[in-house]
Amino acid sequence: MSSDKEHVEHCKGVNGLDKVILRENRRCSAEVYLYGGQVTSWKNAQGEELLFLSSKAFFLQAAFRPPRTIRGGIPICFPQFGNIGSLERHGFARNRIWSVDTDPPPCPSNVSHKAFVDLILRHSEEDMKIWPHSEVRVEGLETLDYLDNLMNRERFTEQEDAITFESEVDKVYLSTPTKIAILDHERKRTFELRKDGLPDAVVWNPWDKKAKAMPDFGDDEYTNMLCVEAACVEEPVTLKPGEEWKGRLEISAVPSSYCSEQLDPRRLLLSG
Incomplete structure (x- = not known):
């Protein structure tokens, strides 16, 4: 994570789900839920939202709760896309709880003064049964x-x-x-x-x-x-x-x- 704690905020989101808010010096921001490792918000310096997130997914909290997936934003489809395969639609990564890497690799030199976070998805015994x-x-x-x-x-x-x-x-x-x-x-x-x-x-x-x-x-x-x-x-x-x-x-x-x-x-x- 960024050494500047002001750029990385850990907090609670909808239904008490953990999320990370990243802020950049020019007031750009991004929001990442650990549920699914999913980016749910990306705003430019003018505060304009650049990502679509279903209003029902956000405001109807029952639709923003595991095991339901978050509708919109940037999801992670892994290890399959759609129903091409024997797993659940789009795989299992987008409805698992990810964790924050507390010892990530160093941020590339060309992205200094940027906020970043590294997430990890560790497989469970259930994942091994279906994979x-x-x-x-x-x-x-x-x-x-x-x-x-x-x-x-x-x-x-x-x-x-x-x-x-x-x-x-x-x-x-x-x-x-x-x-x-x-x-x-x-x-x-x-x-x-x-x-x-x-x-x-x-x-x-x-x-x-x-x-x-x-x-x-x-x-x-x-x-x-x-x-x-x-x-x-x-x-x-x-x-x-x-x-x-x-x-x-x-x-x-x-x-x-x-x-x-x-x-x-x-x-x-x-x-x-």
Whole structure:
């Protein structure tokens, strides 16, 4: 926070919610609620309000109370926007209580005499239940083509360096390397897959709706598993009389520190 206490005021807002008011030397100001980490006011030197805030959200106090979200201002939509994903609309960050960082990094030199505040959102056990794969990632599949079984097996090229699990995933990655790793940071271990004769790899998680629809699968077990299988999908193996085909899959579990040194540094992050 600013070293000048006159520029940063901690006080109570609607329904007793904590908020921070920031004031700048030219009389500009901003108001930030810790509920949602949301900016609810921004005024220029003439005192003109520059942000929209619904009059009902402010004056009807019942609409300005957790778990309802604040309508207007500058909200934080995380880890998803709208209903694109399996979480509540716009994610959970905007209806959680944030906290003020008491030891923030120094303010950049080019914004001297400005008021600022750093907010932190710490995840709860409930957040981890709905965002379960934040500590798991797979290495070795980035930039590859894949068939998406949820899109009628349409072919795509992996574009992202980080892929988050927010819904069902059922993909077949094509022409994959002979070595793939699944890193589990929470348990500090890595499963290493080595394969021959199996050019493709399947990545699958049924997520919540399909898990509940499967009679032989626990409703919440999708949070504790990730399927990565070596396969031969794009080009079936055809044998003539007398011909042989060999396929090999070797799985080993090693400390994550070992695998991070041995594997190709290119990474496809699987988290959620």
